[in-house]
Amino acid sequence: MSFSFHHYDRGNFYDEMFDDDGRVRPSYEVFKARLEAMAEGELIKRQYAAEKALMAMGITFNVYTEGQGTERIMPIDIIARVIQAGEWQQLNKGLRQRITALNLFIDDVYNDQKILKDRVVPRDLIESSKCFLKPCLGLKPPKGIWCHITGTDLIRDHLGKFLVLEDNLRCPSGVSYMLENREISKQTFPEIFERIKIRPISDYPTRLLQMLQFISDRPSPTVVVLTPGIYNSAYFEHSYLAQQMGVELVNSQDLVVADGYVKMRTTKGFQIVDVIYRRIDDTFIDPLAFNPASMLGIPGLFEVYKKGRVALANAPGTGVADDKVIYAYVPRIIQYYLGEEPIIPNVHTYICREEVDLQYVLENIEHLVVKEANEAGGYGMLIGPKSTRAQQRLFRMKIKQNPRNYIAQPTISLSRVPSIIGNHFEGRHVDLRPYILYGDGIQVIPGGLTRVALRRGSLVVNSSQGGGSKDTWVLHGRSAMPAVSDEPSAE
Numbered sequence: 301m302s303f304s305f306h307h308y309d310r311g312n313f314y315d316e317m318f319d320d321d322g323r324v325r326p327s328y329e330v331f332k333a334r335l336e337a338m339a340e341g342e343l344i345k346r347q348y349a350a351e352k353a354l355m356a357m358g359i360t361f362n363v364y365t366e367g368q369g370t371e372r373i374m375p376i377d378i379i380a381r382v383i384q385a386g387e388w389q390q391l392n393k394g395l396r397q398r399i400t401a402l403n404l405f406i407d408d409v410y411n412d413q414k415i416l417k418d419r420v421v422p423r424d425l426i427e428s429s430k431c432f433l434k435p436c437l438g439l440k441p442p443k444g445i446w447c448h449i450t451g452t453d454l455i456r457d458h459l460g461k462f463l464v465l466e467d468n469l470r471c472p473s474g475v476s477y478m479l480e481n482r483e484i485s486k487q488t489f490p491e492i493f494e495r496i497k498i499r500p501i502s503d504y505p506t507r508l509l510q511m512l513q514f515i516s517d518r519p520s521p522t523v524v525v526l527t528p529g530i531y532n533s534a535y536f537e538h539s540y541l542a543q544q545m546g547v548e549l550v551n552s553q554d555l556v557v558a559d560g561y562v563k564m565r566t567t568k569g570f571q572i573v574d575v576i577y578r579r580i581d582d583t584f585i586d587p588l589a590f591n592p593a594s595m596l597g598i599p600g601l602f603e604v605y606k607k608g609r610v611a612l613a614n615a616p617g618t619g620v621a622d623d624k625v626i627y628a629y630v631p632r633i634i635q636y637y638l639g640e641e642p643i644i645p646n647v648h649t650y651i652c653r654e655e656v657d658l659q660y661v662l663e664n665i666e667h668l669v670v671k672e673a674n675e676a677g678g679y680g681m682l683i684g685p686k687s688t689r690a691q692q693r694l695f696r697m698k699i700k701q702n703p704r705n706y707i708a709q710p711t712i713s714l715s716r717v718p719s720i721i722g723n724h725f726e727g728r729h730v731d732l733r734p735y736i737l738y739g740d741g742i743q744v745i746p747g748g749l750t751r752v753a754l755r756r757g758s759l760v761v762n763s764s765q766g767g768g769s770k771d772t773w774v775l776h777g778r779s780a781m782p783a784v785s786d787e788p789s790a791e
Contacts, residue, residue, distance in 0.1 A: 303343050304336055305718070308725050314460045314715040315727060316381055327382045327775055330496050334489070335379075343378075347720050350378050350484045357480060358536065374477055375768030377719045378488050381730060381750040388499075388774045391454070391462060391734065392744045394643030399450055399736050401634040402467065402621050406446040408637075410436050410617055420636050421629050425653070428704055429626065430674050431470075431619030433582060435589050439606065441615040442515045443739075448613035449508070449577075450736040451475070451749075454644070456715035463647050463712070465731060466627055469618040471579050474769075475735050476537035478749040479504060479544075481771040499746035499774040504735070505544035511739030512545075512575045515611045521574035523547045524564060526555070528580050528596045538579050557600035562610045575611045576601075582616045590616075624673045624707050625651060648710060652703040661699065661708040665692050668708040670699070683759060685711050714759055717770065719752060729753045731761050732772065747772040 310318055317328045324332050335343065355373055383391075408415050409426055416423045426432050451472030453465040482501055486493055512523045527538035529551050542549035554565050555573065563570040580597065583590040589602035604610050620626065628649040631642045650657040650668070661668060665684055672680030682695045699706045716727035734748035750770040751761035761767040 303338065303720075303723075303725060305332065305725060308718060309727065311716070311727060312458070313713050313727065313729075314456055314458050316456075316715055316717045316730070327384045331380070331382060331489075331492060334492055334495075343720065344723070346488045347378050350376055350488050353484055353487065354480070375754060376481060376484065377728070377752055377754070377768055377770050378485070379718050379720060379725070380485055380489075380771040380773050381717050381732070382773045382775065385775050385777050387462075388746060391644065392746075394462075395452055395734060395736055395744045396742045397634065397638065397640065397643050398452065398464065398467075398630065399447060399738055399742055401637045402450075402469065402630070403444075403446050403738065404637040405633045406615075406618055406621055407444065409620060410439050415633070415636055418636070420632050421626070425625060425629075425704070426620065429620050429623045431582065431617075431623055433590065433617045433620075435602065436615075436617035439615070439617065442517070442608065442611045445515060445738050446615040446618050447621070448511060448515065448615070448738050450738070451733045452736065454732045454734065455647070455712060456732075458713045458715075460715070462644055464627075464630070464642075464644050465647055466624060467621060467630070468733075469614060469621050470581060471534075471614070472733075472735070473534040473537055473579075474733055474749040474751075475504065476540045477769050478735070478745075478747060478772070479540075481749075481769055482747070485771040485773075496773075497776045499776050501745055501747045504745055505541060507737055507743060507745070508541065508577075509545040509547070511737045511743075512577055512611075512613055514739040515613065516574045517608075518574045521611075522564070522571060523575040523577065524550045524555075524573050526576050526578045526580055526585075527551055528584070532579070534579065541577075552596050552598055555598045555601075557598060557604055560604065560607070560609060562598065562601060562604050573610060575613065577613050582619050585612070585616065619674075622674070624671050625653065625704065628707060647712060650708040652699050652706040652708065657708075658699070658703050661706075662696055665696060665708070667711060669711050670695050670706055670708045673705045673707070681760075683711065686759075711759070714753075714761075717750070717752065719754070719770075721756075726756070728756075729759050729761065730770065746774040 318324055354376055415421050416426060447469045449472060451468040451474060454462050455465050456462050478501065513521050524547055525538055525542040527535060527549060539549050550564060556563055562573045564573050578585055584594040585597045586599060586602040587594040587597050588599045605612055628651050631646055634640055634642050650661050652658045652661055668684045670682040682691060714729040714731060717730050718725040719728040730750050730752045732748050732750050735745045737743045750772045752768050752770050753759060753761045754768045
């Protein structure tokens with residue numbers, strides 16, 4: 301049988317494709333019509349072909365459970381998420397505002413600390429953050445930029461309003477899936493790309509390289525991607541981006557500090573490295589400056605960096621803004637540095653270190669989502685409505701023992717997008733991770749990684765927790781327009 305939306309259940313959620321009255325949203329009209337016009341079995345064939353293409357590309361990630369690593373293919377659902385041009389324009393403004401403020405905040409925290417002296421953000425909150433690095437005090441990164449690459453997680457609530465769920469400023473991952481999803485979409489629905497004008501993302505590696513080159517003062521700088529190695533969960537992405545940029549992929553064995561510079565071993569001898577796109581967490585990059593047990597870093601790298609002889613992206617110390625407790629203060633941070641209200645609001649957040657919030661969380665934990673300050677990937681989290689009483693008791697105990705390490709938020713009904721489940725469409729919850737580059741200005745890549753919770757009823761979109769991904773189409777102007785290729789274009 302052919303696929304139809306006739307029996308599609310929107311539920312009590314905001315649906316990206318249909319409004320509350322069941323009418324298709326304008327941005328989806330062409331796509332929906334094409335899906336329903338397909339011959340029997342055609343959509344399933346295209347979904348299967350997309351999955352085979354991912355497997356052939358080797359797009360994998362590693363999941364570690366009980367000390368064992370498992371390599372998996374990132375699941376894809378070929379029903380894309382479509383965002384109207386006007387909506388994207390607002391998101392673009394909001395993300396640029398947020399990154400501007402966060403960069404000013406990180407610089408202030410490690411230098412003048414005005415925001416702490418003015419008690420807008422509590423000093424003890426910063427100093428107790430696991431990601432606040434004292435060796436970075438007084439640091440001035442090249443061009444004054446700390447957060448060169450950011451992946452900000454957005455959700456849409458039951459009213460259709462976009463909210464910021466969290467910020468990722470250390471080593472945000474997933475951009476390779478965004479790029480490959482687009483290539484698969486173009487192969488899967490070439491007739492759609494001929495009918496509607498979709499903003500291009502294929503120039504991301506070029507933009508990334510230009511940004512990395514910009515933060516170096518040397519002419520024709522040598523750029524490398526530093527990876528922890530093949531056993532890292534995002535190793536595919538590290539190698540993919542290095543290949544796409546045409547730069548070397550290196551690990552700690554390939555680099556050495558000599559004569560006051562970072563140098564790369566090559567078949568022709570040592571070569572000075574000017575810019576390192578690090579995919580290693582802050583404290584592992586240099587065992588002399590941070591974690592002495594690190595086998596992944598380069599001894600002496602931080603001293604070379606402080607002297608301005610090598611640039612690092614992202615700058616060490618940016619993780620202080622990744623702390624989920626500090627996330628709760630971002631609206632105040634934006635107001636403090638920019639004198640503006642946030643264009644994209646935060647999710648309402650209860651700060652467990654504050655007594656009134658703590659009491660509320662302990663009394664209402666079964667209704668809330670509780671998160672550890674520095675965990676990611678869906679770990680260290682309790683989803684109250686889906687938790688057991690034993691799990692709730694355990695989290696109450698953890699929160700009481702270390703309230704500074706936890707925040708809580710209302711359980712938000714994430715928006716849904718139709719997805720292929722068996723031989724029909726079902727709604728599945730999604731979030732969105734746009735990628736932002738900060739070099740010679742701030743660029744928000746028009747799209748991002750839409751992550752989808754493929755398990756029925758699940759709100760957890762992380763790939764390590766059973767999630768998958770969808771391509772994200774940002775429309776350029778009206779939904780139906782003349783043909784356009786997915787080639788680099790000016791913003």
